[in-house]
Every structure is written in structure tokens, then in C-alpha cells.
Amino acid sequence: MKEDLVKAVDYGQKLGADYVEVRTQKLFKTLFTTKDGEVEAAKEGTENGAGIRVLAKGAWGFVTLGTLDPKLLKQAVEEAFKMAKAASFRVKTPVKLAETKAVEDRVVTKSRKDPREIPIKEKINVALAMDKAIFDYDNRVKSCTIDYLDLTGTNYFINSDGTYIEQDKLYVWSRILASAREADVFTSGREEIGSTAGFEVFDVETPEIVGTRIAKRVIDQLKAKAPKGGTFPAVIGTNVVGVFIHEAFGHLAEADLTLSGSILSDKLGKKIASEVVTTYDDGTVDGAFGSFKYDDEGVPTQKSLLVRNGKVVGLMHNRETAFKFNMQPTGNARAEDFRFEPIIRMRNTYLASGDHTFEELIEDIDFGYYLKSFRGGQANLDGTFQVGIQEAYEVVEGQLGSPVRNASISGNTLETLHKVDAVGRDFKLWPGRCGKVQTAFICDGGPHIRVREVIVGGGA
Amino acid sequence: MAELKPEELTNIGEKAVKIATKKGAEEAEAFLSISSSISVGIERGQIVRSVKGMDRGLGVRALYKKAAGFSYTNILTDKTIQDAAVKAFHSAKASKPDKNWVSLPSPKKHSATKSTYDKRLPAIPPDELVETASVALNAAEGYDKRVFPVGGGVGTLLAARAIINSYGVEAYDKGTSIGCSIETIAREAGEVTPVCFEFNAERVYKIDPEWVGREAARQAIYSLKAKKIKSGNLPIIFTQPAFHALLYYTLINAVKADYVQRERSALKGKIGEKIASDLVTVHDNGLLEGGLQTWKFDGEGAPSQKTLLIEKGVLKHYLYDNYTAKKTGVESTGNAFRGDLAPYASTPVLEATNFTFSPRNKSPENLINEIDDGLIVYGVQGAHSSNPESGEFSVVATPAWKIEKGSVAYAVKGAMLAGTVFDVLKNISALGNNTRKIGHLVAPWIRVENVKIIGRR
Structure with missing residues (x-):
């Protein structure tokens, strides 16, 4: 990867850019939604792509495309350079960047429970256990929607100031929405879980703890009153x-x-x-x-x-x-x-x-x-x-x-x-x-x- | 990246569906989307950036024993197409059956749409967009020297989509759009106004950047010297951006079959009942000419249609996608929506298309003239914190102006509006003739009686 990125940056400098930056990513996502105990679809996706930013004549040009092909990256650098030139037509105060120290680094995630190593079945089971904890709390709970996402992959970053960084990405996220109803009173509650550590976040925010917290909230609110303005x-x-x-x-x-x-x-x-x-x-x-x-x-x-x-x-x-x-x-x-x-x-x-x-x-x-x-x-x-x-x-x-x-x-x-x-x-x-x-x-x-x-x- | 032709897209889809069913999927669907966009950005009084984006991809849905799996990729090669189809099937096997699942949709005839594609738009070069953005910027700055345009820009989008499923659904559509926006504040003697936002978005090359700049600037200048007001109940004119924000998190959810079926909607069981004032007639019109959400078919290949939701205040129908329709044995209303950003990466969700309020005959001036003591609200802050189930909201009106004796008197700051969207619907007393498109809403200005305002004690 590095070699291709170096070439792309060199090409941008040759064109006359003041600054060139190429970011490429290889990302993998697992995601799903459950609604009232039913799984909508177990999903996974791959996203590879590049974002190229060029500073020329005091203006920015940015090109994004879904490819890691070195030939296309080079073309995109040229495109970004042209975009910057087009934008610079009306620049009054040219953009300048603060100096930074060049860095070379490789950042590796160390996760106790790497989401990539956990089968999607197990992830679904955690969500369904949460759903169950919420519905079991009280029969006035009417709905529960749980979204789950984990995102893993690597960022490759290079710029014309001599920085090159490979950095792993790891995010685990979930959002839980619940609602309750009694006669004409509707209540709802939401909660988010998020971590860059790993799937171990659910060892602390267990389905029972999170489920009870939300269920209690929506049920208690049923007898709540409106605030005085x-x-x-x-x-x-x-x-x-x-x-x-x-x-x-x-x-x-x-x-x-x-x-x-x-x-x-x-x-x-x-x-x-x-x-x-x-x-x-x-x-x-x-x-x-x-x-x-x-x-x-x-x-x-x-x-x-x-x-x-x-x-x-x-x-x-x-x-x-x-x-x-x-x-x-x-x-x-x-x-x-x-x-x-x-x-x-x-x-x-x-x-x-x-x-x-x-x-x-x-x-x-x-x-x-x-x-x-x-x-x-x-x-x-x-x-x-x-x-x-x-x-x-x-x-x-x-x-x-x-x-x-x-x-x-x-x-x-x-x-x-x-x-x-x-x-x-x-x-x-x-x-x-x-x-x-x-x-x-x-x-x-x-x-x-x-x-x-x-x-x-x-x-x- | 070279542009993909319609048949290239559908061929990829057919291939993916075949691979998934051959693997063992009982039903399969492929959704493909491609987009290319060019925009130029305004920042703090100047144009300093220009962006070009190209995205494309494939999303495959596979069904196995009533369990759904989905896999997507933004790289389209023989291998990644194969992988996506196989992974979708494996995900279905790893997932749990959904007892309410019936089947993917069967083919149906699609209607033609009007004014959704303009071949001139994708051909506009960045320097022409810079010119257009300059017109908006100059109009804003030229309006008054206290105006400071902090953001905005001009951009074009070309998007195409194709859907194929194992029941023979096969369709392709493409569309274009162009948008121009200005965000500006005004500053005077240490006072800063809230950000005033104006825009013009169309599917064809017919926008008015000069109006956008001038109107954003006008709102900012008139926002200076804002006063706090007393609490009370007053009539309010909601302009479209404010009304869109209020409805998007409340009413638009309440008419979705998903919310109704799951007891998340206060409109459950209210078909045939009066839920709004006599003046209110609402359609969800997926075929609206030049509509921002107009496509020939929805995210599952169901035909777009015009659905009557509220007629003279009476609730007539809910919005359905394939899943919620089959769950209760009705027809889909064509409201399956794939994400905005990378449609191929999302499974269908239920969403309104062009949520259209029928206009009445009042001019905007007329609406203002008829108010003795009230507000005109151009934006609301915090609408997303509304209670999605009950329709209760509690938002800050900003920018907003006091109306006294039939004319706009002064800007208002810090006033909160509280109520439920269902009371708002019942209290609509007038609609303007000035229909406008914004996001999912198509509506004129709307006057609502007796809105609770919380201001100074």
C-alpha cells in the first residue's frame, strides 16, 4: 500500500500542489437491527476507498472514490488538483496549514474480545437478551428496537509533509430504543453503548443492566407529570x-x-x-x-x-x-x-x-x-x-x-x-x-x- | 471510474441473485446504486473548496427459512459480487427466522416520472459551480455589510439505481439534482444572530442562487436586536423548514405502518377518524413532478405512487413497505427507502417520499396581515428530541419574529414552543399558496392557533 500512496503524493507535488494528502481505508462492518425480538437482517459489508485532498493556489480540492487501484489514485490526485484550481478562482485569503512534525507509525488495536472473532449469531444473541430483559420488565413495554454495529479495518494516511501512518480502527456500537404505553400515555427511552476497546463493552453494559435501565425509565415515565414551564x-x-x-x-x-x-x-x-x-x-x-x-x-x-x-x-x-x-x-x-x-x-x-x-x-x-x-x-x-x-x-x-x-x-x-x-x-x-x-x-x-x-x- | 450503463448494473444484479439462489437462498434481491457528485463550498465569506465524489456498490439480500441476510460491497468485480452474494446467504443462515416474513415483492408496472433527470446537470464543470456560488455569496454580502456568510455552497448529483429479485423484479432509474445554500449570521455591536439558512434544491437546472443569498441575508439582518417575549399561547405561522423539522420526528413517523403495528403510533386504530383540521389534506406522493424524493420505484422495486393519507382532516391510510404490507395483507405504498449516503449499503427502511400538504389560497402577506399578536417561525431547534411515540415536542423557535397588528415587528430570542404534533394538526387554521419542497416535505406556510410559548417568566 505504502508504495502506491507515495507515488500518488509525488505525482501531486509534481503537478504543483502545495500540499497533498491521501487517505485510504479498508473497512469491514457487521450490523443488524432487531425489532421486538425479530432480527431484520444480519448484515455485513466491505468498503474500500480513498479520499484525496490537495491544496493548490490557496484552495482545497477533494476527491473521493471507492477504489484502491494505484492508477485510479493517481488520476484522482490530478482531479483533486484541478478541483482546487477551480475553487481558487475566488479565494481572498489563501488557506495555509500550521507546521507539524512528520510521523511514521503503525497503530495496532489490541482487543480482549475482537468483534471480528465473534460470530454474528453471538452478537444477535446479546441484542435479543437485551430485548428480552426490556419486555420482561413490565407488560406495558410495547416496543424495542436495537441497532448494532461493529466497524473494523485499517486507515492508511500519507501526506506531502512526510507523515505516513497505518492505524487500525475498531468500534463497537449499539443503540437501544424502547417505548411503553398505558391508555393514551406514550413514553420512550433510548440509550447508546459505544467502545473502541472491543466487544467486552457488553461484559460491563450487560443485556440485563442496560435492559433494566431503559425499561425502568419508560415505565416510570408512564406516571410522570409534565413539567411546569x-x-x-x-x-x-x-x-x-x-x-x-x-x-x-x-x-x-x-x-x-x-x-x-x-x-x-x-x-x-x-x-x-x-x-x-x-x-x-x-x-x-x-x-x-x-x-x-x-x-x-x-x-x-x-x-x-x-x-x-x-x-x-x-x-x-x-x-x-x-x-x-x-x-x-x-x-x-x-x-x-x-x-x-x-x-x-x-x-x-x-x-x-x-x-x-x-x-x-x-x-x-x-x-x-x-x-x-x-x-x-x-x-x-x-x-x-x-x-x-x-x-x-x-x-x-x-x-x-x-x-x-x-x-x-x-x-x-x-x-x-x-x-x-x-x-x-x-x-x-x-x-x-x-x-x-x-x-x-x-x-x-x-x-x-x-x-x-x-x-x-x-x-x- | 467509468460510468456504468443500465444493463451493466442490472447484469451485476442478476448475477448476484443467481449466485445467492444457487447457494441455497430461497429468495434473493440485489440493489445497486451509483452516484457522482461535484460541489463547491463557501466558508466564511469565500469559496475555498471543491469536492468530487464517486460511489457505487451492490447490496444483496438473501432469505433462508424466513431469516434474512444482507451483504454489500463498494467494489464491483466478479469476485466481490460472488462474495457479497455468498455472504448474504451465510448471514441469513446465521440469523434468526422472522415469523412475520412472507416474501420479497413480485414485479409490478412502474409509472413514468417527470422532471427528475436533467442531462445538463452532470455536465456542469466546477468553475461554473464556482460562478453560481459566487452569485449567492455576492447577493448575501451585498445585502448589508453586517452580513457574514459562514457557510453554504452549490452542488450537483447524478444518481442511478437498479433492483433485481428472484421473482422477476428488474428495474433501473436515474435522476439528478442541484442544490444551492447559504448560511449566514449578522453581527452588530457585539450581538451575533443565530445562523440563518436558505437554500434552493431542484431536480433540474433551474435554481435561483441570487434569491438564496439575498433571502438568507435578509433573515439574518432582521434577526438583529432580538427580544425575549413573555410566555403565553399565540397563533404561529410555520414556514416550511420549521414545519419540516417539527413533522419529521413526529407525524411522519406516526403514519408509518411499522410504528402503527408496533404500538409506537398514537394514530393506531384511527383510520376514518378526524385527526386534523378540515383544511388539512396530505398525500405521500412518490411521483410528484420534480419532487426531491421522486423515483419510479422504491428501494424494493415496488412502484412509486400517490397515497392519500389525510383528507380534510380525516386519517385515510398509513405508509407501507413490502414487509409491513404483507404482515397485514395490504399492498405496499412504495415507501421502502434505502439510505441517502450509500443506498446500496442499507437494507430498506420505511420512509415518506414527498409528504405533501395541499395548499390553500392565502398569500404569505395575507397570512401575516391576519395576525394581531403572534409569531412567524422560520426554524426550530431541537426537533429531533421530540417524543417519537407521543408526538410531544419542546423546541426553541429560531429564527423567529413577533407579529403585531398584521406586520412583522421584531426578532424573538429564546422562546420555546411546546405541545404535541396532533394538537398542532387540529389547530391549523390557514394554509398559504406558497408551496415549497424541503427534504421529505412539500407544503406552504401553515398557520396554527394557540401554540404554547415559554419565554421569560
Whole structure:
């Protein structure tokens, strides 16, 4: 493989490109869906392809195609060069890349339970055991949909700056959706499992543990009430803290979006949150769903400090934005696969723990909400965020009260971060997928936190 | 990669089906898709990238004793075709029987479609796309100096698909599309607006990039100086992007037979019942002229059709694919969908085609003039967090404007809308005459009474 890639890069340089990068992948996927105990289809697929990126005359050209044929790769380099030239016609500020150290490496996955060595039958059985645990919990459970995916393979990366990396890929993922019904009340719950370690993730997240967690959620919600709409103090659980930090803050700290005028664009070095807020985006957490060794520009991943005691101290960069900010690339350039260009993406993004117990967080609240688990979230460059909540409770006079269904919270990110007044001593990371045109596997999380006020919506 | 001719695609499919059945599969199906796309991207006020993509592949479904196996590959050689067919059969053997499985579909006549292919589109060179993108960009920047176009672009797509199964289904279709979009914010004195997005997507070469740029910029400028509003219940005009987001995660799921059969839909058992206001008539129209989701046949080879779902507020029918139709002994409505990105890599899922609301006669100006105190909502944030079973939603309206005494007064920030999609349907009091296509929705502006708004305390 290496020889063909070297030739393709050399050819691009000969054409006059300022930078050439060739990524090829050999990927193998196993996937299936079960619905109420029936398997839809046991699936597997092979995807081989290349993504070629060329920088010429200050603009990018990118070509993707499903082949590893050396002749076609060379043609694609030429095509990408032409595409770059066409785009450069209107460039005002030419793209430049921050310098990086050339790397040669081979990254091999070591998995206790390599999904490639596990027959699909066994994978199906795990899903069906989960399905059974959910239906057995209560007869008001009406549906259960389980998606399973494992993705294995190898990335080959080369660029004209002398970097060559072969890196194995291994992801195991599952999403479980369940619903319950009693008369006219419908409830639903979802959960994701994700790991870069291997199939052993199901030894911890066993079918019984995960199944019971979801089934209990959808059944408890049947007797839940609608939230009062308005502004309330809230204790936010690790799962919701994660999506809040990811959606409401993280995206704004992706340097491409910061440059696009996110509310952080003039805040570097300034205080944007209360003293107790410290956040990281960390690609080094062992086995976590958002971890990897090198990003898709060949830059080593790292643990990046974004906010220290309320002050923004870093952003997430690729080589292009790092040059613009005169900073170091942080290893955040990721591409879903060879079909896509690498763009700035999060890895494992979290709020650092503090020193409060859960009891201390809720004891001073006369009336508010405990927001335990989310269903979707979204934010805008202006800092408006929304997080849907699938599991919540009232907090009444310092105690957990009745369950609350279909709540959601919203507000302005910076206003809300300033209102974080206590941070728990616990910590948990939750796997998920993030969409920014492409899909990226990520984790987010943190400890429980308390927010003096947040807008709680919901309730028909 | 050289373009594959229709008969080359169907030949590969036939070969795969033959191999799978010869191996022992009781039924087999091959789905092939190819695509090639060219796009240029706008980033922060300039065009800095141009992308070309080519993808093709084969997905084989094999059935053995009511168990389904599926295998796909994006490399098409004799060996990989053989491997995919054999693996599909092996996967079926390794899987579990589905007691509800009846059979793959039998051949049926397909209707012709209109305005879904334009031979000019695949021939547009990148520099012409750069020109088109420049028109949109210049229109946005020229609108007002406070406008900052952060993203967008122009792109074309050529896609073809073929399906073959062991019952004699054999079909081929191709289509084109072009899209232009601008995302922009406006900035003034430390204030940043939300991202305002506008686009124009068509199946033929007839787009208006100038309008896209100007309209995105107009929304951004008018989003400045946004105010918080009080909580209350008000009439709301939903423009198409907002309405699409609201419906996609709620109503569009609730009419799918899969959701109905599995007790995940509040519309179960409601055929013949009034579920929406008299003004509401909805078709799922897979044959819509120039529709963004129009194809001759669906992902299983069933003919595309126009299905009446809601007539004057009364629920008439659900959406079916082959599996859910055979489960209850009705005909497929042609709603089996293969993935957007690499269709060959996906098994069919039930999805709407062009979910079409019949327009009425009100002009957009008229709709606004008739509201004394209300909102006009161009987008909603967080619609995907809606409860897919109950249709309950709780979203942020953004961008959105207050309407006072018949005209748009000021931008609104931080307002949440909460309710259920079924109450929204019942409270529709007017529809515009300005039909537009977006994603799976075809609809005009829609006025809904009495929507709960959560704002400042």
C-alpha cells in the first residue's frame, strides 16, 4: 500500500500542489437491527476507498472514490488538483496549514474480545437478551428496537509533509430504543453503548443492566407529570451535563465555528463561566468511543484544556485553523470515512469533577428539577441551546420528587455557564454520535452539577 | 471510474441473485446504486473548496427459512459480487427466522416520472459551480455589510439505481439534482444572530442562487436586536423548514405502518377518524413532478405512487413497505427507502417520499396581515428530541419574529414552543399558496392557533 500512496503524493507535488494528502481505508462492518425480538437482517459489508485532498493556489480540492487501484489514485490526485484550481478562482485569503512534525507509525488495536472473532449469531444473541430483559420488565413495554454495529479495518494516511501512518480502527456500537404505553400515555427511552476497546463493552453494559435501565425509565415515565414551564434551579446529571458541554459549549469551541462568529470568537482568554467550570476535549481516554491515536490529518491526539476555572484557554483545531490562530493543531481533524474531508470534530468532551456530593447539590433547592438523561440536543452559533430530556424528576425541598416527562431545557450557553454554582465529585462518560454533516463517534460527560436557573420547557 | 450503463448494473444484479439462489437462498434481491457528485463550498465569506465524489456498490439480500441476510460491497468485480452474494446467504443462515416474513415483492408496472433527470446537470464543470456560488455569496454580502456568510455552497448529483429479485423484479432509474445554500449570521455591536439558512434544491437546472443569498441575508439582518417575549399561547405561522423539522420526528413517523403495528403510533386504530383540521389534506406522493424524493420505484422495486393519507382532516391510510404490507395483507405504498449516503449499503427502511400538504389560497402577506399578536417561525431547534411515540415536542423557535397588528415587528430570542404534533394538526387554521419542497416535505406556510410559548417568566 505504502508504495502506491507515495507515488500518488509525488505525482501531486509534481503537478504543483502545495500540499497533498491521501487517505485510504479498508473497512469491514457487521450490523443488524432487531425489532421486538425479530432480527431484520444480519448484515455485513466491505468498503474500500480513498479520499484525496490537495491544496493548490490557496484552495482545497477533494476527491473521493471507492477504489484502491494505484492508477485510479493517481488520476484522482490530478482531479483533486484541478478541483482546487477551480475553487481558487475566488479565494481572498489563501488557506495555509500550521507546521507539524512528520510521523511514521503503525497503530495496532489490541482487543480482549475482537468483534471480528465473534460470530454474528453471538452478537444477535446479546441484542435479543437485551430485548428480552426490556419486555420482561413490565407488560406495558410495547416496543424495542436495537441497532448494532461493529466497524473494523485499517486507515492508511500519507501526506506531502512526510507523515505516513497505518492505524487500525475498531468500534463497537449499539443503540437501544424502547417505548411503553398505558391508555393514551406514550413514553420512550433510548440509550447508546459505544467502545473502541472491543466487544467486552457488553461484559460491563450487560443485556440485563442496560435492559433494566431503559425499561425502568419508560415505565416510570408512564406516571410522570409534565413539567411546569418557566425558569428554575436544576441539578443536571452526568448524561445531560455531557450533552450540554458538547452541544452548547463544545461546538462553539471548534475553531472553524469560532471563526464563523460563534459567541466565543472574541472570548479567548476571557471568563465565560463560573469559577467551578473546567472543561476538556480529550482523545486519550483508553477505550472511550471518541478516542484514537492520530487524527485524519496525521496529527497526534491529545487532552486539550478548553476552559480553566471559567476562562477560555483553548480551542479545538485542525492544521488550517491552527495556522489562522497561530496555535498548535490539537488533533481534532476527523473524517467519517474516505467519503469525507477531515473537519474539526470533538472527541471525548467533558466537564471536570468538583467536590460536592449529590445530596449537597440538591439540599438547598426549594423547587426545581433533576435532569437525569437526555434525548437530543442542539445549539446555535449565537449560543442558544436546547436539550430534550427523557428522564427528569422534581426536586422539592431538597428531596427528589415525582418523575417528569418530555421536559427540555434551553437558554444561552454563556449565561447558563455563569450560573453553574456547584460541581459534583462523581464522573461518567457517555458514548454517542455527533452529526456535523458527517457522523463522528464521541463521548461526553462529567459530574453532576447545579445551575441556579435554566429555562425548562415542555408540557403540552 | 467509468460510468456504468443500465444493463451493466442490472447484469451485476442478476448475477448476484443467481449466485445467492444457487447457494441455497430461497429468495434473493440485489440493489445497486451509483452516484457522482461535484460541489463547491463557501466558508466564511469565500469559496475555498471543491469536492468530487464517486460511489457505487451492490447490496444483496438473501432469505433462508424466513431469516434474512444482507451483504454489500463498494467494489464491483466478479469476485466481490460472488462474495457479497455468498455472504448474504451465510448471514441469513446465521440469523434468526422472522415469523412475520412472507416474501420479497413480485414485479409490478412502474409509472413514468417527470422532471427528475436533467442531462445538463452532470455536465456542469466546477468553475461554473464556482460562478453560481459566487452569485449567492455576492447577493448575501451585498445585502448589508453586517452580513457574514459562514457557510453554504452549490452542488450537483447524478444518481442511478437498479433492483433485481428472484421473482422477476428488474428495474433501473436515474435522476439528478442541484442544490444551492447559504448560511449566514449578522453581527452588530457585539450581538451575533443565530445562523440563518436558505437554500434552493431542484431536480433540474433551474435554481435561483441570487434569491438564496439575498433571502438568507435578509433573515439574518432582521434577526438583529432580538427580544425575549413573555410566555403565553399565540397563533404561529410555520414556514416550511420549521414545519419540516417539527413533522419529521413526529407525524411522519406516526403514519408509518411499522410504528402503527408496533404500538409506537398514537394514530393506531384511527383510520376514518378526524385527526386534523378540515383544511388539512396530505398525500405521500412518490411521483410528484420534480419532487426531491421522486423515483419510479422504491428501494424494493415496488412502484412509486400517490397515497392519500389525510383528507380534510380525516386519517385515510398509513405508509407501507413490502414487509409491513404483507404482515397485514395490504399492498405496499412504495415507501421502502434505502439510505441517502450509500443506498446500496442499507437494507430498506420505511420512509415518506414527498409528504405533501395541499395548499390553500392565502398569500404569505395575507397570512401575516391576519395576525394581531403572534409569531412567524422560520426554524426550530431541537426537533429531533421530540417524543417519537407521543408526538410531544419542546423546541426553541429560531429564527423567529413577533407579529403585531398584521406586520412583522421584531426578532424573538429564546422562546420555546411546546405541545404535541396532533394538537398542532387540529389547530391549523390557514394554509398559504406558497408551496415549497424541503427534504421529505412539500407544503406552504401553515398557520396554527394557540401554540404554547415559554419565554421569560
